[in-house]
Amino acid sequence: MDVLLSAAAEADPAGLLPARQQMALSLGWHIVLACFGVAFPAIIFTMHLIGLRRGNEHALTLAQRWAKVSAVLFAIGAVSGTVLSFEMGLLWPGLMGTFGDVLGLPFAFEGLAFFLEAIFLGIYLYGWGRMPAKQHLLMVVPMAITGVVGTYCVIAVNAWMNVPTGFRIVDGEVVDIEPWAVLFNPAGFWQFLHMWLAAYMVAGFAIAAVYAVGMLRGRRDERHRLGFTVAMAFASVSAVVQPFVGHLLGGRLAEWQPAKLAAFELATETESPSPLRLGGVLIDGEVRYALDIPYLGSLIARNSFTEPVVGLDEFPVDTHPPVNITHLSFQVMVGIGTLLALVAVVYWVMRWRGRELTDHRWFLRFMATGGVLSVVAMEAGWIATEVGRQPWIVQDVMRTPEAAGDNPGLWWLLGATTVVYTAMTIGAIVVLRSMARRWRAGEADLPSPYAPDPAGSEDAGTTSMGTVR
Amino acid sequence: MLETTVAAALFVGVLAYALFGGADFGSGFYDLTAGGSRRGAELRTLVDHSIGPVWEANHVWLVYVLVTWWTAFPESFAAAMSTLILPMLLALLGIVLRGASFAFRKYAASLAQARLFGVVFATSSVVTPFFFGTVAGGIASGRVPAEGRGDLWTSWLNPTSLFGGVIAVGTCAFLAGCFLAADASRGGQERLAGQLRRRTLGVGLVTGAVVLAALVPLELDAPTLADGLETQAAPLVAASALAGVATLVLLWRRRYAVARLTAVVAVAAVVSGWGVGQYPWLLVDEVTIADAAGARATLQALLVAVGIAAAVVLPALVYLYRLTQTEAWSRPDH
Numbered sequence A: 001m002d003v004l005l006s007a008a009a010e011a012d013p014a015g016l017l018p019a020r021q022q023m024a025l026s027l028g029w030h031i032v033l034a035c036f037g038v039a040f041p042a043i044i045f046t047m048h049l050i051g052l053r054r055g056n057e058h059a060l061t062l063a064q065r066w067a068k069v070s071a072v073l074f075a076i077g078a079v080s081g082t083v084l085s086f087e088m089g090l091l092w093p094g095l096m097g098t099f100g101d102v103l104g105l106p107f108a109f110e111g112l113a114f115f116l117e118a119i120f121l122g123i124y125l126y127g128w129g130r131m132p133a134k135q136h137l138l139m140v141v142p143m144a145i146t147g148v149v150g151t152y153c154v155i156a157v158n159a160w161m162n163v164p165t166g167f168r169i170v171d172g173e174v175v176d177i178e179p180w181a182v183l184f185n186p187a188g189f190w191q192f193l194h195m196w197l198a199a200y201m202v203a204g205f206a207i208a209a210v211y212a213v214g215m216l217r218g219r220r221d222e223r224h225r226l227g228f229t230v231a232m233a234f235a236s237v238s239a240v241v242q243p244f245v246g247h248l249l250g251g252r253l254a255e256w257q258p259a260k261l262a263a264f265e266l267a268t269e270t271e272s273p274s275p276l277r278l279g280g281v282l283i284d285g286e287v288r289y290a291l292d293i294p295y296l297g298s299l300i301a302r303n304s305f306t307e308p309v310v311g312l313d314e315f316p317v318d319t320h321p322p323v324n325i326t327h328l329s330f331q332v333m334v335g336i337g338t339l340l341a342l343v344a345v346v347y348w349v350m351r352w353r354g355r356e357l358t359d360h361r362w363f364l365r366f367m368a369t370g371g372v373l374s375v376v377a378m379e380a381g382w383i384a385t386e387v388g389r390q391p392w393i394v395q396d397v398m399r400t401p402e403a404a405g406d407n408p409g410l411w412w413l414l415g416a417t418t419v420v421y422t423a424m425t426i427g428a429i430v431v432l433r434s435m436a437r438r439w440r441a442g443e444a445d446l447p448s449p450y451a452p453d454p455a456g457s458e459d460a461g462t463t464s465m466g467t468v469r
Numbered sequence B: 001m002l003e004t005t006v007a008a009a010l011f012v013g014v015l016a017y018a019l020f021g022g023a024d025f026g027s028g029f030y031d032l033t034a035g036g037s038r039r040g041a042e043l044r045t046l047v048d049h050s051i052g053p054v055w056e057a058n059h060v061w062l063v064y065v066l067v068t069w070w071t072a073f074p075e076s077f078a079a080a081m082s083t084l085i086l087p088m089l090l091a092l093l094g095i096v097l098r099g100a101s102f103a104f105r106k107y108a109a110s111l112a113q114a115r116l117f118g119v120v121f122a123t124s125s126v127v128t129p130f131f132f133g134t135v136a137g138g139i140a141s142g143r144v145p146a147e148g149r150g151d152l153w154t155s156w157l158n159p160t161s162l163f164g165g166v167i168a169v170g171t172c173a174f175l176a177g178c179f180l181a182a183d184a185s186r187g188g189q190e191r192l193a194g195q196l197r198r199r200t201l202g203v204g205l206v207t208g209a210v211v212l213a214a215l216v217p218l219e220l221d222a223p224t225l226a227d228g229l230e231t232q233a234a235p236l237v238a239a240s241a242l243a244g245v246a247t248l249v250l251l252w253r254r255r256y257a258v259a260r261l262t263a264v265v266a267v268a269a270v271v272s273g274w275g276v277g278q279y280p281w282l283l284v285d286e287v288t289i290a291d292a293a294g295a296r297a298t299l300q301a302l303l304v305a306v307g308i309a310a311a312v313v314l315p316a317l318v319y320l321y322r323l324t325q326t327e328a329w330s331r332p333d334h
């Protein structure tokens, strides 16, 4: 077996490993911003609506601030997405050359959706005070819709890689291509729904965390409560629905990607009924440190008391995914998902019974970590999905090494990307924090720092223009 | 026929990106050369205000081009990406830095921060079109092989590419100058408009001279393209020259609003000249549009997507552009 593995490793093209790292870094980064692109518009819309309907000044202020924050986030979301469009060709020439015309259509519709999103974003952001209030508010609606369409389209491509359809391979040639079948592939819907909810969780918990931190520092004004409540409402609904959707999503794995399911469940051999294996790692082919709960594995993965999770030993060794990463990431995701769903339920039940948990520091402390937790859950979910599909880039059709190019220079790309993305992350944090600081200091507008200075007297470079004006 | 229609739809994207994305990039040139923070403040504020609402939308044309290309002509996309990887990556780097630092600058807390982001924004805006120009030059001079990988360096460091790059930078700056001058004049900043006018005239003259100078090396270095430019694309080349001269005259006479239109015509004609000139090649001397095309079903589906885009996206775009030209939107930020 060792011989087999090292032979396979030797045959790997030089571009494979850097391409994988590059993909993980750039997608893992983009997806966080993408969550805000998907979910933030609807959250802002709600806040803005509350402001207009109830004439609530605080809500209007918050909506306007959130819109400014989203301008920064969407800008770096859009550029990091563009990076991905380049990368599909740069990193995976074998995939795009062979299947470009199979999986291209969803991307075309995705592009269409982003077009509309970018247009209405421009209108909404710059429309404050320049359009009638109702008309202005309506400009958010297209953004929320295109977020859904865009997500569906990208996810459709990913789902197609998990469950390929819409083509046949005859004598090594791809024939009978049906692009619409790819766009509406059967695996797409549940995967989309799961990702869509994940986006609302990430954005909702992250925003709630900001206000939780504020309250911890003693800023318990009306605005903080409102910001927290609206964000928490979105986060809670999606957190409660998410486990059900995740369960339905997993339900199709036994049929379509049984080896991935085996890795998720750490099932080295077929056991009937299968236990639910909590924790645990595979060391030299042995499962260690696991807590087995009988029956529960079959029940959750197969909706049955007897049907087993097919074990890894029933698949050829060269089609096993890296088991430990897949299993642990999957469990991290499910663990965090369960925890957040519980917290959401507890919070609203208590509130309904008249107890406000935000009065308790321990609750605020937990909520301060909610944003990070949901990001971790989402990243873990992606790692489980993508690594669990290995060695296939297109399940059972194309192996990942076949898709990669022969370009060791990609290591340079990875290095440069790491530097640029780190700088961009720092830049975003610095700018967002400075915005928050100036808002706290009572500034309403954040003028462009280059604005011509009416006083014309300050020493350029040292003065904060924000405070001057 | 189907392939040509899709290629035309793809080229419309290239054209739109060159015009609208190009004008956004070009404004970086004026931002970069606006002078110290005090003297340049007015101009930088204008740049911020002019491209702020539209740059993300204009940027999506690039995404449209990439997606249509790899969907409709997948193998040629893979070929171009692997041969022209360096200029592609450098352009990509520019795009990332430009977009991020533009957004950061807008909300920067201090002048020092704004300066840092501003320099990154302006510099990357100027260099990005250069790399796209070299990509166009590499393809147009037949240096991207259909199979295997062409030379990593000479594919974009060659006479056609270098001229392509410089011309791209020049045309972007020229377009941007006309747009910015018109915006300044509409906002009542006549002094600023005058300043932009002088510099745009300069940029226009230099770019025109470079285009003329490029004709000789093009003849030797990219014979297929040169041939096309002298025959099927000749009317476009002539139209571009005329419109270019007209723009200079209009600028001279301070007719900014009209100059904007003729500038668009001039640049559109140049870019279309390149497309028509290299027709029917997709990768010059290597693959024709017909040979590069992917599955028919996919091409048809793409046309459906393009049709929907024309029906849904174009009206929204027009709405955005019209809003930005209204009186309320010409007011300074608040």
Ligand code: HDD
Pocket (backbone or CB within 6 Å): A155, A162, A191, A192, A194, A195, A197, A198, A199, A201, A202, A242, A243, A244, A245, A246, A247, A249, A250, A251, A260, A333, A334, A335, A336, A337, A338, A374, A375, A377, A378, A379, A380, A381, A382, A383, A384, A385, A388
């Ligand atoms: C906030 C994020 C988040 C949370 C709380 C959960 N998930 Fe998840 N999950 C994702 C975010 C995510 C994801 C990152 O978005 C994935 C990766 C691919 C996808 O479409 O969604 C994913 C994938 C994914 C898959 C793999 C599908 C595949 O490979 O095709 C399964 C089976 C589940 N999830 C199941 C669950 C269950 C049972 C959860 C119960 C609590 C759960 N997820 C919570």
Ligand code: HEM
Pocket (backbone or CB within 6 Å): A020, A021, A023, A024, A027, A028, A031, A092, A095, A154, A155, A157, A158, A379, A382, A383, A386, A387, A389, A390, A392, A393, A400
């Ligand atoms: C819909 C969107 C996505 C698409 C189309 C996509 C596509 C791909 C492709 C083509 C590869 C390379 C082939 C492979 O290794 O299987 C890959 C690998 C990978 N992706 Fe995704 N991906 C998507 C979302 C994500 C996200 C959001 C993440 C976030 C963490 C992610 C993480 C990874 C990782 C870690 C790998 C490397 C897996 C490995 O090779 O071991 N993916 N993805």
Ligand code: HEM
Pocket (backbone or CB within 6 Å): A030, A031, A033, A034, A035, A036, A037, A038, A073, A074, A075, A077, A078, A079, A080, A081, A082, A083, A084, A085, A088, A114, A115, A117, A118, A147, A150, A151, A154, A155, A195, B056, B059, B060, B063
């Ligand atoms: C799970 C996966 C993904 C989701 C949910 C997602 C979602 C989004 C969203 C919501 C945006 C808008 C960004 C914003 O304005 O903040 C965006 C931008 C973008 N995404 Fe992704 N994306 C995903 C993966 C990908 C992949 C795999 C690609 C390409 C291969 C891609 C390409 C792009 C591009 C090109 C943009 C920029 C569009 C623009 O200029 O506005 N995305 N993405």
